[in-house]
Amino acid sequence: MLAVFIDLIGRFDMNQSLNSIRAVGMLAACIALAPSASDAAVKICTFPGSPSASLDRAVAQAVFARANIPATFVADGIGEGDDDGVSLKELDKTLARACDVIAGFPRSAVADASGGKMQFSRGYLRAGYVSIEAPGAELKDAAKRTVAATYASPAQLIAVQQSDVTLDLENTSASTVDAVASGRAQRAIVWYPAVVAYRIAHPEHSFTVARAESPYADWHLAFAFSDRSAAFRGRIDDALKAMTNDGRLQALTKQWSLPAQTASAARYLDTPSPASSTHSGIMLADANAARAGRFIKVANEGAVEPPTFEQAQTTHGKTLYSSSCAKCHGVQLQGMTAPALQGPSFAPPSNSHLTVGGIFTYMATNMPADRPGKMKDQDYADIMAFLLMSNGYKPGGSKMTADSARASKLPLNAGPAR
Structure with a gap:
């Protein structure tokens, strides 16, 4: 459904990031972490498409050596996928078959992979989504209103909260950064490790960095363990704690750590005051053009009554959700490798930046991540009805259609039954 952080996306991209996130490819060669490593050594995988892959390997090498645990890297344990391109089920299988540990696993409050079989270490790097600009860049008129984001990733979820801009949705996090560096976009919402990786590859470029104020922005990287390696x-x-205390972990991650920031990306968000009745939503100017060029026009929308839906279609919507969405968003919509679709992180009590029509349009265009836009219009409408009911809306007397869902300008707010 929405951003798919690891069945993509969509960390997302977090794309060839984390989608997206859905990058800079870094080869994971089979490197022994200790000279005495044997056939019994712990096998470690990384996401080969992730911008932080080199850091993940360096941290893993140091931490497992500190813990006196022989270990080796497995080059192709996760194939070509990045940390936004593998489903939770596939990762469980990977840990059961090819790897004992995954380094660089992204976790957040909205997508913590809690529905899987994996167990997790404490985090070793806070790595989130940021807003970047290129100081002094010469921009053409169109680029001055353009914001780049990584397609089908948390970056896209953050970017669509902004009003009156054109979104340039890029396929990788590296190309998202390049959109700013080349002047195609004034700014970009992007996974911060992708910014670091881009600067390593292109030291002539520099960027100003601001926080992306969103529940989808904050992540940290950790080690994921299989059942057989959980011990x-x-x-x-203990090793991570010791390395934190003696400064070794900070030395390893310093280049990749989010900078101390005084600027805030909140100024980019259309955040109404509590007394305001206007909210921002999503509007596809041309669905076909959006699929071809991945450009989305975002505009403000006024509040209206929610579209009605029938109880029967929520039952069908739940069935469709279970088969197409639950693997990433959780059986209970709690969020796993993709954001939660229930509760305040999805539908806040007030002042939502997302409209029902905006969510529906995004869903029908981009989801499921493995076959976006391939379901029937009415199926998407039934899923939308299920999501509304799951967030406090009550069924009515008429059926929700794709047209009525798409046209709804109601800010998506959870609350008591209505």
């Missing part, structure tokens, strides 16, 4: 988790946590 090592305590030793790894």
Whole structure:
């Protein structure tokens, strides 16, 4: 459904990031972490398409050595996928078959992979989504209103909250950064490790960085353990704690750590005051053009009554959700490798930046991540009805259609039954 952080996306992209996130490819060669590593050594995988892959390997090498645990890297354990391109089920299988540990696993409050079989270490790097600009860049008129974001990733979820801009949705996090560096976009919402990786590859470029104020922005990287390697988790946590205390972890991650920021990307968001009745939503200027060029026009929308839906279609919507969406968003819509679709992170009590029509349009155009836009219009409408009911809306006397869902300008707010 929405951003798919690891069945993509969509970290997302977080794309060839984390989608997206859905990058800079870094080869994971089979490197022994200790000279005495044997056939019994712990096998470690990284996301080969992730911008932080080199850091993840360096941290893993140091931490497992500190914990005195022999380990080796497995080059192709996760294939070509990045940390936004693998489903939770596939990762569980990877840990059961090819790897004992995954380094660089992205976790957040809205997508923590809690529905899987994996266990996790403490985090070793806070790495989130940021807003970047290129100081002094010469921009053409169109670029001055353009914001780049990584397609089908948390970056896209953050970017669509902004009003009166044109979104340039890029396929990778590296190309998202390049959109700013080349002057195609005034700014970009992007996974911060992708910015670091881009600067390493292109030292002539520099960027100003601001926080992306969104529940989808904050992540940290950790180690994910399989059942058979979970016994090592305590030793790894102890090693991480010791390396934090002696400064070794900070030295390893310094280049990749989010900078101390005084600027805030909140100024880019259309955030109404509590007394305001206007909210921002999403409007596809041309669905065909959006699929071809991935450009979306975002505009403000006024509040109206929610579209009605029938109880029967929510039952069908739940069935469709279970088969097409739950693997990333959780059986209970709680969020796993993709954001939660229930509660305040999805539908806040007030002042939502997302409209029902905007969510529906995004869903019908981009989801499921493995076959976007391939379901029937009415199926998407039934899923939307299920999501509304799951967030406090009550069924009515008429059926929700794709047209009525798409046309709804109601800010998506959870609350008591209505």
